[in-house]
Amino acid sequence: MGLVESGKLPKPLTNLLNISRKYSLWMYQWGLACCAIEMAAVMAGPRFDVMRLGVIPLPASPRQADLLCVSGTVTDKMVPSVRRLWEQMPDPKYVISMGSCANCGGPYWDSYSVTKGVDQVIPVDVYVPGCPPRPEALLEGIVLLQEKIANEDMAEKWRGDPIVVS
Amino acid sequence: MTAVTEPTEQDQLAYVAAKAADSRVNVELETDDGMTLNIGPQHPATHGTLRIVAKLDGEQVLWAEPIMGYMHRGYEKLVEVRTYPQVTTLINRIDWLGSFANEVPFILACEELMEIEAPPRAQYIRTVLHEMGRISHLIMGVGDMGVQIGALTPMFYAFRDREYLLNQIEAATGGRFHPNFDRIGGVKDDLPAGWIAETTRIMKTMTAFCDQMDDLLMGNEIFEQRTRGIGVIPPELAQLYGLSGANLRASGIDWDLRRDSDSPMAWKHADFKVITHTDGDSFARTWCRLQEIRESAKIVTQLLDDLPSGPIMAKVPRIIKVPAGEAYVATENPLGEMGYYVVSKGDLGPFRVKIRTASFSNVSIVPWILRGVYVPDIITILGSLYFILGDIDR
Amino acid sequence: MIPLSSADTATEDTSAEDAPAEESGPSDEMREALLAEIAGLLGDSLVESHIVPGKQLYLRVTPESWKETHRVLRDEMGFKFFEFLSAIDWMPSPFGKSEDASADAGIPVTKVEDPGEIEQGFAGGETRFQVFTRVVDISHDTPGKSVGVIVKVDVPDPHEDPEPVLETLLSIYPGTNWHEREIHEMFGIGFTGHPYLEKLYLPTDFEGNPLRKDFPLLARHVKPWPGIVDVEPMPDDADESDDDSGAAAEGGDDA
Numbered sequence: 001m002g003l004v005e006s007g008k009l010p011k012p013l014t015n016l017l018n019i020s021r022k023y024s025l026w027m028y029q030w031g032l033a034c035c036a037i038e039m040a041a042v043m044a045g046p047r048f049d050v051m052r053l054g055v056i057p058l059p060a061s062p063r064q065a066d067l068l069c070v071s072g073t074v075t076d077k078m079v080p081s082v083r084r085l086w087e088q089m090p091d092p093k094y095v096i097s098m099g100s101c102a103n104c105g106g107p108y109w110d111s112y113s114v115t116k117g118v119d120q121v122i123p124v125d126v127y128v129p130g131c132p133p134r135p136e137a138l139l140e141g142i143v144l145l146q147e148k149i150a151n152e153d154m155a156e157k158w159r160g161d162p163i164v165v166s
Numbered sequence: 167m168t169a170v171t172e173p174t175e176q177d178q179l180a181y182v183a184a185k186a187a188d189s190r191v192n193v194e195l196e197t198d199d200g201m202t203l204n205i206g207p208q209h210p211a212t213h214g215t216l217r218i219v220a221k222l223d224g225e226q227v228l229w230a231e232p233i234m235g236y237m238h239r240g241y242e243k244l245v246e247v248r249t250y251p252q253v254t255t256l257i258n259r260i261d262w263l264g265s266f267a268n269e270v271p272f273i274l275a276c277e278e279l280m281e282i283e284a285p286p287r288a289q290y291i292r293t294v295l296h297e298m299g300r301i302s303h304l305i306m307g308v309g310d311m312g313v314q315i316g317a318l319t320p321m322f323y324a325f326r327d328r329e330y331l332l333n334q335i336e337a338a339t340g341g342r343f344h345p346n347f348d349r350i351g352g353v354k355d356d357l358p359a360g361w362i363a364e365t366t367r368i369m370k371t372m373t374a375f376c377d378q379m380d381d382l383l384m385g386n387e388i389f390e391q392r393t394r395g396i397g398v399i400p401p402e403l404a405q406l407y408g409l410s411g412a413n414l415r416a417s418g419i420d421w422d423l424r425r426d427s428d429s430p431m432a433w434k435h436a437d438f439k440v441i442t443h444t445d446g447d448s449f450a451r452t453w454c455r456l457q458e459i460r461e462s463a464k465i466v467t468q469l470l471d472d473l474p475s476g477p478i479m480a481k482v483p484r485i486i487k488v489p490a491g492e493a494y495v496a497t498e499n500p501l502g503e504m505g506y507y508v509v510s511k512g513d514l515g516p517f518r519v520k521i522r523t524a525s526f527s528n529v530s531i532v533p534w535i536l537r538g539v540y541v542p543d544i545i546t547i548l549g550s551l552y553f554i555l556g557d558i559d560r
Numbered sequence: 561m562i563p564l565s566s567a568d569t570a571t572e573d574t575s576a577e578d579a580p581a582e583e584s585g586p587s588d589e590m591r592e593a594l595l596a597e598i599a600g601l602l603g604d605s606l607v608e609s610h611i612v613p614g615k616q617l618y619l620r621v622t623p624e625s626w627k628e629t630h631r632v633l634r635d636e637m638g639f640k641f642f643e644f645l646s647a648i649d650w651m652p653s654p655f656g657k658s659e660d661a662s663a664d665a666g667i668p669v670t671k672v673e674d675p676g677e678i679e680q681g682f683a684g685g686e687t688r689f690q691v692f693t694r695v696v697d698i699s700h701d702t703p704g705k706s707v708g709v710i711v712k713v714d715v716p717d718p719h720e721d722p723e724p725v726l727e728t729l730l731s732i733y734p735g736t737n738w739h740e741r742e743i744h745e746m747f748g749i750g751f752t753g754h755p756y757l758e759k760l761y762l763p764t765d766f767e768g769n770p771l772r773k774d775f776p777l778l779a780r781h782v783k784p785w786p787g788i789v790d791v792e793p794m795p796d797d798a799d800e801s802d803d804d805s806g807a808a809a810e811g812g813d814d815a
Contacts, residue, residue: 030208032215033237033556034262034343037306045325077763078215078236081207107256110247110779111240112770113762132262132343235761242746243770246653247777278615405698406634407735408642421641421698428614492681494616494694494710496643507694509648509681520646522694527644530738559761 014154021066021092022149023054025142028065028089030082032072035099035132039071048135053142062088067145068122069138071098073108074115086122092157094149096141097124100131107131200228205544207236213310213548214555216529220536220544227544230536232529237559241521249514250276250350250486258344260523261557264303264500266295266335269348272519274430275495275508276350279488283430288352288478293432294469295335295347296497297462298365301372302331303500304455304462307552308379311452314549315392320383327375330368337361350486352479362470369463376460384453393449397535397547400446407534408527411502412454413551417446423498431497435472436465448550455552487514501525501557521560525553588613594707595619601632610682618682620712627727629711630693634732639695639709645729645739647691647715647747650680653773687714691726691749695733715749724750746771 009017027050031039042048043057050057059065062085074082086095097118100106105116118124125148128141206217215236221228241260245253257272258265270292277283284292309324332342338357339345347354383389399409401417414421422440424433441457443450490512496505502524509518528551535547591611598619599606605625610618621629633639680690696708715725728751729736740751741760748769750757759766768775 032208034259036214037262038343041325041329044321045329046322047326047329073237073239075236075238076766077238077761078207081236085208107259108239108244110777111244112775112777112779113235113238113240113766116779134342235759235763238761240770243775243777402640403734405640406642406733408644408733419698426698492616492618493612494708503643505643507644507646511652511679518648520644520648522644526738527642527735530735534734 009154015150017154018150018152022146025055025067025094025146026059026065027055027057027067027069028059028062028085029057030068030070030072030085032070032074032078033099033101035071035102038132038135039069039098039138042135042138045135048139050139050142053139053146055142062086063090065089066092067094067096069096069098070102070118070122070124071132071138073101073106074118075113076115077113079115079121082118083121092154094125094145095122096126096128096138096145098128098138098141099133100129103127103129203541207233213553216548216553216555216558218532218536218544218548220541222541225540227536227539227541230533230544232532234529234555234559237555239556239560241560242519245516245519247515250488250516253516253519254348255344255346257521258346259556260521260560261303261499261501261504261525261554262343263306263554264299265341265344266299266339266347267303267497267499268504269346270296270431271495271497271499271504272506272508273348273350274497275493275506276486276488277430278493278495279491279508279510280350280482280486281489282351282480282482284352284480285477286432286474287356287476288480289430290432290435290469290473291338291353291357291478292348293436294365294466294473295338295345296431297466297469298331298335300500301459301462301466302328302335304459305331305372305375307455307500308383308452308459311549311552312383312389314545315389317383317386317389320379323375323378323382327371330371334361334365334368337364349479349482351482352477356478362473366467366470369467372463373460376456376463379456384456390449392542392546393452393550394445394447396448396543397539397550398445398447399531399535403531403534404446407531409502409531410524410527411498411500412441412451412458413502413528415441416443416450416454418442418444423496423503427496429495429497432469433465436468438462438465438468448546451550451552485514487512488516496522499524501552501554502528504557523557523560525555525557526560529553529558591617591707594709598633598637598709601636602629605629608684610684612682616682616710617707618710618712620684620714623713623715623725626691626713627729627732630695630729630732633695633709633711638697638699641696641698642733642735643694643696643708645691645693645736645743647689647743647749647771648681649689649747649771649773650685651688651773685712685714688717689715689747689749691715691743693729693736718748718750722748722750724752726751728752728754730754745769748772 029039029043042050055067068086068089070082097103101108101114102118105114108114109116126141126145128137130137201222203220203222204217205220207215217233217236218230219233220230241256244256248256253272254269257268260268305324305328309321312320335345336342338361339347341347399413399417401419404414404417404419420440420442423429425440438461441454441461443454488510490510492509494505494507496503504524505522507520507522508516511517536544539547588611595609595611595617602621605622605628606619607622608620690712692710692712694708694710713726728740730753738760740754741757743749744751744757745759745762746769
């Protein structure tokens with residue numbers, strides 16, 4: 001049993017781990033609609049350049065990702081895939097819900113085919129409002145998430161017996 | 167052309183479609199008779215959430231069938247319960263890269279039913295914003311085509327130059343992505359001070375971008391090898407499938423609603439060329455798009471040069487009620503012909519709106535065109551058809 | 561300037577076999593000539609027609625001649641460009657118009673008891689549902705000469721009479737494949753001969769045909785639109801603010 005699971009992680013070690021985690025987020029892009037273009041502007045656009053915040057875009061697989069960015073309209077047909085993708089990500093994992101559609105359904109609040117908020121199927125850490133949010137808003141959301149990670153007590157979160165896959 | 171119109175092909179179509187539906191997301195491989203390759207619903211090459219199920223024999227595609235609906239938001243139902251001014255907010259988001267262009271045909275259809283016409287200055291501003299939307303859209307298309315076949319640089323350049331354009335659209339409309347600027351009877355605001363000079367300057371940047379892409383992409387040997395002769399669409403078939411926009415013009419059909427319709431918009435005052443290409447392959451489609459950016463930049467510069475003065479709104483009642491009737495208006499949007507069939511019963515909102523989107527028809531040729539190609543060419547063909555998922559699924 | 565349409569709701573009952581439609585407003589010789597030519601080719605299968613001068617030509621044909629009409633239009637008239645195929649449910653919505661629409665306009669919201677009679681649009685009709693296509697002849701190069709035709713056909717309510725009356729247009733315009741699937745999904749209207757009429761957009765377990773007028777948008781029933789909630793009077797708009805707040809109160813009351 002490691003230090004983290006025993007719940008006896010010394011504070012300086014927690015800080016060190018948190019700093020290293022918050023500046024090496026692999027962001028898996030789940031670009032669905034308009035917001036995907038703004039997210040792409042953040043990831044690939046020279047003006048916004050998310051890598052200066054220590055976020056590495058475009059991992060090859062969700063199994064390598066720490067951060068999932070759901071950007072755009074989630075439909076009922078898409079929901080199983082979103083859930084399945086999130087389940088494939090290893091812990092600790094974080095979710096940013098970008099845009100009004102992913103937050104609550106947005107302009108499609110009365111649609112028969114749109115899921116009213118991705119938080120119905122996966123837990124969301126940071127909501128970025130806007131339709132679509134400006135790239136700066138997504139950067140702000142990432143900064144907020146990094147603050148959250150920095151203040152996390154890992155030992156508190158993962159106390160208990162480790163899950164062993166046999 | 168006749169090959170697909172024969173009734174015997176229907177059996178094959180049924181087989182294709184039935185197989186496509188049967189392979190669920192979690193069945194990615196089948197080993198009994200060939201291999202089923204599932205691309206999507208989330209794949210960079212599908213511009214969003216298109217899913218393509220392809221049956222392979224080795225490296226060759228036996229059949230492929232797109233499965234859509236992952237972005238279906240029910241537009242045609244939602245606009246029935248909204249008022250006319252509310253509808254424009256919603257329809258901005260159909261084709262999210264060329265947002266302003268989505269509003270224009272709907273507004274024109276409503277104006278046709280209300281028998282009003284926007285003043286000339288408003289028509290000019292509309293046309294300028296429509297063309298700027300087209301440039302920002304096609305820039306992404308060309309940059310994205312590079313990414314599809316492994317050249318990342320065009321994408322970075324595209325994002326770089328697109329930002330200038332979005333700044334201008336934002337300065338005029340207040341919306342970076344979704345302007346919601348078009349009103350029945352005119353446009354919302356006049357252009358801000360200094361906007362015309364700055365936009366004219368940026369149009370030169372856009373032309374420079376085209377030159378750069380001509381060098382980087384079109385003259386690139388690898389690019390040519392990957393795209394020349396790949397995914398050829400015969401002109402006859404393109405018409406029967408309802409392809410429009412650069413996909414149709416690249417097959418050699420000289421058809422552009424900017425020139426060929428009697429739209430009240432200001433295109434008739436501009437001098438521009440309709441770009442066509444005779445090859446009909448992936449290269450021709452990308453090439454047409456690139457040259458259309460040039461032409462659009464020319465249109466914007468010309469129209470801004472002789473922008474008429476005057477009011478920007480016609481006289482419209484405060485509460486908009488559209489008289490009963492039916493109207494179909496289509497314009498040449500970045501992806502092709504987009505039209506709205508508006509049925510009104512004299513209420514505050516439309517009775518029924520059929521939204522004819524370009525991508526839906528453009529992508530409907532995919533099962534035909536992907537038959538027999540190799541796996542890397544799937545990506546090339548999809549990239550060169552250039553669609554937006556919101557435009558397919560609505 | 562383009563002549564503006566003079567047509568209104570009143571449908572023209574001019575039979576195509578008769579002399580060209582007598583318009584009260586500006587005439588459209590090009591479309592009238594086209595209509596006469598089409599009427600000659602179609603004969604009895606053309607039921608009604610309507611011209612919006614300078615804008616559009618509407619035809620209504622019998623369901624039996626649906627496929628043959630399109631073959632004639634494609635092969636003999638040159639309408640090779642297939643634009644769309646769609647359908648319409650002419651029944652007024654039993655749920656009324658949108659709540660928010662009424663709230664914004666300051667009209668009290670009432671539950672619609674009598675939604676009104678079914679009233680078809682241009683070129684008339686007899687049934688609640690109509691399917692229509694638009695095909696275009698794009699071989700003309702001169703501006704404004706590129707003409708399109710909207711072809712309508714009556715179909716019975718597919719929920720009452722599930723036997724499809726229309727033949728698929730797949731062999732005429734292969735692009736209709738997905739359009740017909742969409743119509744089948746959205747209205748329940750079937751097409752004989754279509755090899756794969758399955759859901760196009762919606763998940764396989766979705767029930768109902770969303771574009772039918774009797775399909776409710778449940779979100780609106782569960783959670784009514786509150787109207788205008790946070791209206792602050794505009795600085796120069798003191799008189800209008802009263803209207804808006806009244807509208808908000810009325811909109812909020814609706815369940």
